């Protein structure tokens with residue numbers, strides 16, 4: 001089943017056309033990647049899906065139903081967004097950041113259950129519940145941002161450049177975590193990444209965004225071996 005369907009999506013910022021008719025599908029249980037250069041429109045796409053930016057035209061279906069308009073209702077419908085640059089609340093504690101991810105959940109018992117599940121999954125956060133989130137390392141902040149995103153128990157998780165600015169070992173841990181969230185957590189994932197090599201190796205299917213339009217799509221492994229992709233996005237000179 002198509003978990004997410006985006007049809008002919010157009011987004012403009014005043015005179016700047018950021019998305020020009022984007023079409024994509026995300027199958028339930030898949031990891032789908034979007035790769036593209038700086039300014040291609042990747043963040044705009046995720047921000048539009050999560051209701052931060054309004055589309056000029058086009059349609060978005062989540063599990064076959066039109067996406068609600070308001071961001072809080074989009075979260076209720078089962079989509080959570082882990083934004084570019086993590087955007088944790090630096091002056092809040094780790095616990096407060098986690099709780100912020102569950103602001104749409106009224107059942108306090110359920111919120112506590114989920115918080116405890118996050119602490120079990122991310123021991124580094126459990127050790128520091130009262131520490132100010134801004135004092136965490138970049139990798140720890142990324143883990144917190146992902147854990148916060150999971151607090152609404154979304155069916156679909158949007159991840160915007162989760163590996164950006166992290167050391168290689170931490171990047172590896174983040175990619176392993178994404179796979180685990182899908183494999184063990186049963187989530188569907190839409191992943192925007194500048195690390196095209198790792199994203200294509202991980203994903204089931206990928207789209208290449210250039211100047212606000214999808215120019216190529218295919219299985220991750222096929223794009224990895226595509227000479228044009230190797231040259232443009234993987235830094236391969238032999239392509």
Ligand SMILES: Nc1ncnc2c1ncn2[C@@H]1O[C@H](COP(=O)(O)OP(=O)(O)OP(=O)(O)O)[C@@H](O)[C@H]1O
Pocket residue numbers: 013016017018036037038039040041042043044045084194
């Ligand atoms: N709030 C805004 N106002 C005006 N133009 C914007 C705004 N946000 C983004 N843009 C423009 O829209 C285009 C797409 O930007 P976007 O941030 O979506 O790209 P991106 O693919 O996420 O890039 P990056 O890899 O650098 O994160 C760019 O030309 C950018 O300058």
Ligand SMILES: [Mg+2]
Pocket residue numbers: 042043044084
């Ligand atoms: Mg971006």
